[in-house]
Amino acid sequence: MKHIKNTLKLFKLDWQRIFKNPIATFLIIALMIIPSLYAWFNIKALWDPYANTGELPIAVYSDDKPASFKGKEVNIGDEVLKNLHENKQLGWKFVDSKQELDKGVKSGKYYAGIYLPKDFSKDLLSFTTGEITKPKIDYSINEKINAIAPKIADKGASSLQAQITDQFIQTASSTLVSVFNEIGYNLDxxxxxxxxxxxxxxxxxxxxxxxxxxxxxxxxxxxxxxxxxxxxxxxxxxxxxxxxxxxxxxxxxxxxDKMPTIKEQAKVILTLQEKIPEIQNAGKQLAMIDEDFASVEQTMNEGINEAKQGLLIIQGVQGALPEIQKLGDQADSLATATSEGAAKLQEALPGITSSMKVTLQAISTISSSVASVVEQLRNNHLTPEEREVLKQQLSDSLGRQQAVIQQLIQTMTQIQEAAGNQELQPTIAKLNTVNNMISVLKAKVDSLDVNAITDADLEAIQNTANDIAATAGSIDVDAVSTMVNNILTKLISTISTAQDLLNKAKQIDFAALLSSTEATVSNAIGILEKYQAELPAIKQEIHDANVLLNGxxxxxxxxxxxxxxxxxxxxxxxxxxxxxxxxxxxxxxxxxxxxxxxxxxxxxxxxxxxxxxxxxxxxxxxxxxxxxxxxxxxxxxxxxxxxxxxDLGEVIKLLKMDATAESDFFTKPVEIAENKIYPIANNGSASTPFYTALCLWVGAVLFSSVATTDFYLDEKDRGKYSKREQFSARMMTFLVMGLAQALIVTLGNYFLLGVDVRQPVYSVLFALLIGFSFMMMVYVLVGLFGNVGKGAAIIILVLSISGGGGNYPIQVSGKFFQFINPFLPFTHAVNLLRESAGGIYWPNAWKAIIILAMISIVFCVLGIFLYPFIEEKTKKLANVSHESRIFH
Incomplete structure (x- = not known):
């Protein structure tokens, strides 16, 4: 029960994740519908392929000369052309010469040509002379134009031959029997x-x-x-x-033999097609950065100028400090000197504030800087040496940032100690937090192995950088500046009105405080000037990338x-x-x-x-x-x-029989009584079982190529659920997709295309069973064997198209395909859908239902049982393939 409960909980989590992400929701809906389009387009294209044969151009030319029969001029060629003018089965084109007919067939203007020679009528009537010469129809066909058109054209030629034969037999038999009647009466x-x-x-x-x-x-x-x-x-x-x-x-x-490998390698173009919206969005963002880069330069220059002005003020205060300290040594003027030093420090406060603001802004950009380096480290085309250089540059930058933060902490601590209160302690605590986080981030960067960088390592670095930027951004520099100014103002007021505080003022180390502030501002200016020197190159690279991508x-x-x-x-x-x-x-x-x-x-x-x-x-x-x-x-x-x-008497009796009745018997001695069992309205409806089953297998393979069989959980949740529970939950998600694909395609067949289905309810139920079985097979193959399983699913698809007996009877295929036909699940899926299409013969239907159900059960049991044992081996095999830098 615990296994079932956890599986259902993970299954619910799967769909919550899907519906929280609009892109994932869109992809899920698209993958439900896209396989149906494959079936619908093929079914509609094959709806009635012989309805438009009247547009198939067949050239006809008769060179026949009239022949004499019983005192009359007979031209069979003219009669044939006359009948063909009323025949709409093929697109008969009546040309003016044999040369035009041959040229049109060779050029592809006509699919075929029929030529009646000069002696056609004469040869057709040669039986009356005793020297029989069979007449010939010169039939030429261009077989390279199309695979099916020659068969249709052949049917037209055969139909023409049959038409001429029937007409000839009817005329000849009628004439001969009439003559025999006359002879029969004279013979007596x-x-x-x-x-x-x-x-x-x-x-x-x-x-x-x-x-x-x-x-x-x-x-x-x-x-x-x-x-x-x-x-x-x-x-x-x-x-x-x-x-x-x-x-x-x-x-x-x-x-x-190499075709499956070639096809698998070419599949990367489908991944690129899915990434088109992301590529276009990246182009828009790059264009936005290119347009706004001038404001970035301006902000950087203004920050450097303000920091330098603050540094000059601090250095001026440092120059005057010896004199202030000298005066402070005199007891009677100690308070005045201390007050004057505090006032000087208050005067330098705008520069200190500007430096602090620049420092915190530089730290706030650490997220984007780290993101840029992380993206470069993800580039599989970089050599290990190039990755090591990027890693070292990031580590050095973090070290400099840490030094600046430490100097700022020291400065604010000294100001707070001079004031004798804890008003700056919250800000100092945040700065200490930022300092510790930078230390952690630097340690993570230094511990990276450039030869085995994982996405998890890079994601952890990026998350820490984001946290640092968020914490630094939460410090209100203006509020801190106001607070420092209030502290110094109170200090000056206290010195002026309370001489007894003179001893405390003597303890303030203004030289160390100003030196620490100067070092903080100088470090900030150094960092900003380093970025400023790189701005032109960065600007040009961004502009070139914008022109190349968006152009x-x-x-x-x-x-x-x-x-x-x-x-x-x-x-x-x-x-x-x-x-x-x-x-x-x-x-x-x-x-x-x-x-x-x-x-x-x-x-x-x-x-x-x-x-x-x-x-x-x-x-x-x-x-x-x-x-x-x-x-x-x-x-x-x-x-x-x-x-x-x-017995000549019997002969005479036979010759004197009814000429009309005997002529009709000779023309059509046999009549056919046609009885259609399980009739289907059109070719498209007859092809529906094959393309419906095919689209369900294609849909399963397509979804397994896009969706992953791995279930991702947070670190804290991984221990709560077993591998079998994760495998079972993701299996249920795949099966829901298979059922949705089956439901969409069958309802679309019936309501959108109007396919002739005798048992529509059973058609939907059978398709649901097939979609369930196919998705179960593909999911277990991919879940257990990864890319190898995907390849196996594609091989089964190829064999199913050739050996499933979908469009042609399996008996006309090769011995190999006849052998594998009973072992292909696709064979039984097509047979089951045919039952609902034309009328169900339940012994056949139950056989297919049992086979598909047993396949589902076997694959389900094997997958759940074997997954914990095979999963690690499959991942190792996948990692080996990843090292080629070709397979993902």
């Missing part, structure tokens, strides 16, 4: 003679022409032997370049924002493509290489045998085939005359 009266003619035609058409076609193909192949041998030689030359391809592939794989502020901010945009948007794309290329080199290329070399070896071995066989076949076709062909015709005629297998 000429059945015997027609049977003989039909048999001979079928025999010739089914055997001799087909064989003759094959012989011509063999002759053509024999003629291409020289060309094939030339291409084989080029292929053998290509094999010689394979070692260079291997070397290039190895470099590509090596670069892909290029827009360039700096724009550069940082562009760098962050490149890191967020372009670098993941490069990393993904590089990973695909490396995967190809590692997985697919070895098999392709082996196939190429093995196939070429076989072809080289068999080419002589193939060439000899084709020579023999070509000789047979050229010399013996005509006689063989004539003999085959005669044999076929004799065989067909004796065949009685075909």
């Amino acid at each position: 009266s000429n059945l015997v003679s027609i049977t003989k003619v039909r048999n001979m035609i079928l025999s010739t058409d089914e055997n001799i022409n087909q064989i003759d076609k094959y012989t011509q193909e063999v002759v053509a192949l024999h003629g291409k032997i020289p060309e094939l041998k030339t291409k084989l030689g080029k292929a053998n030359e290509f094999v010689g370049y394979l070692p260079q391809v291997d070397a290039l592939g190895a470099k590509l794989v090596d670069l892909n 290029h502020m827009d360039t700096i901010v724009n550069g940082i924002n562009k760098g962050a945009d490149l890191y967020n948007n372009e670098l993941p794309v490069i990393q993904e493509k590089l990973g695909l290329a490396a995967s190809f080199i590692q997985n697919d290329y070895p098999g392709i290489k082996e196939n190429i070399t093995g196939t070429l070896k076989t072809v080289n071995e068999k080419m002589p045998d193939l060439e000899a066989a084709l020579d023999k076949a070509n000789d047979l076709i050229q010399n013996d085939w005509p006689n063989i062909k004539s003999g085959l015709h005669k044999a076929a005629e004799a065989i067909r005359k004796g065949e009685k297998d075909v």
Whole structure:
């Protein structure tokens, strides 16, 4: 119970700290919303990618010439163009020449081009002549413009091909069946003679022409032997370049392996982007100091002049003091001499007051002086020698300040003793406090190890300096001056009216008092003149820094924002493509290489045998085939005359059937009955589970990169709470962020984007479970292993994008991704969100729920148990990485 109570107390403290700091509150709210933007923008971009294919430019040109069919002129090309004018599926562009089409496709003006050649109609109708030539559509495509556009264009070309085929089948079948109807009615009266003619035609058409076609193909192949041998030689030359391809592939794989390191190093640009407001605020403050520097110089000069005037007065009093003391030796004029000395001291009081004021003002600036040195010591680019010089300069300055304070204390003590009262004691006590604090600060500075300066050491020095400045600033110099003046006035009055106080006046050591005052003022003047000598250089440095920073502020901010945009948007794309290329080199290329070399070896071995066989076949076709062909015709005629297998009556009955019904059957012999199970309205809604799960993991990684897993407590509170309690409290803060991110993205999906979700309540609940699980995993990884844990979270993210089966079925991915798919939490998160999107099949949903819940429990238990044992080792590892001056 104590553990739970302390954990809740620390959790409450976490959020109190957040809401007390406006910047922290703003960052927390931003980190709740930013991951959702990642999902919303991607979902909206993929909402209906095929709705605007009508804007995709596809060039079309027909060079088709009319062909004659059953006494009519037919131009299929014109019919195709006419139909395409009414087709809005793609952006058909009707160009005026084949040259314009080719140029437009090469330049990228058109994604693809479709060309119908001159003999398109003639070849399409060649089936009516018996010499069938398939018509060709010349389809060219520019695949480098875009990855998806060629697939859409291919679909358009295939659709055009199907459209032409359907139209052709419908027309041809309708025409042929109508002709067959006419033939069928005529066959009844000429059945015997027609049977003989039909048999001979079928025999010739089914055997001799087909064989003759094959012989011509063999002759053509024999003629291409020289060309094939030339291409084989080029292929053998290509094999010689394979070692260079291997070397290039190895470099590509090596670069892909280093990509996580490169990406981690580039992440520093995001930190700079978060610091932009601080950089801009620093520029404003620097400009303000640059503008007001003249008043600082004026104040410094006036203080030095006033101190010097006071010093002259004191020195004048010192010159007259011997005479005063000489007169004081005479008993009868002792009172007069003492009164005159006090009056002289009262006359020098403005100079003493000015010196005291200058001294205290110099001490009040100790905070800014120490802050400047502390900031320089934080600079990791300084060498140990340069840091030692800064440390010694600060120590010497503190020593001089301490000497001035001690001299001032001595002066005021002597004045108080001369007056015989304790009116100056509060001021003397404050000065003693300042003196002691300077001693403590000097000891801290002297004990610094320049090779191992920590932020805690520098913060302690800065806090002590601030306390010194505050204490010195609390002394009212004018009040002290008035008090000293009143003391001296009373002293003079007492000497004048009470001769019995003469003996006490003799005890006042005016020489020591004036000497102490002179030393105090001289030290103050020395300190101020040292600062005065450095003012021109400081002024020039501040002005140069102001011009450099504020003069290029827009360039700096724009550069940082562009760098962050490149890191967020372009670098993941490069990393993904590089990973695909490396995967190809590692997985697919070895098999392709082996196939190429093995196939070429076989072809080289068999080419002589193939060439000899084709020579023999070509000789047979050229010399013996005509006689063989004539003999085959005669044999076929004799065989067909004796065949009685075909029932011509059934054929006539078939030919006389309904032409319209049969034509429609040939065109579409099969109809498809479509049944949609778990329908989803659009592509954006179908992509929502993937991008929602992805944004929750990205949100967890992003928050772990910005927020720390360490719980900072004051020195007095550290012993009250165990490491497990601190770890558990910060875990609860991270989990609240994960739940908030999940709630925002799912509600935004439904109410802002209008995503089609069949079970919106379960969608929110499932997303909360996923956000909880993902944040638990990332927090434990980062809390236990630091930067290594962040790297592991990023690796899981990369593997999840490729192996989670989010946008493409996992079955079309490589074997490696199919293997890791069941082990990725991302896989089960996407599957669970898909259930609420299309309709829940509870056996699948419960499986994903149990897996995600078990992952959360395991990571929670392991994190709480292992943290006290691993924390020190993780910090040592982090300190080792800090020594590189690269990692924070």
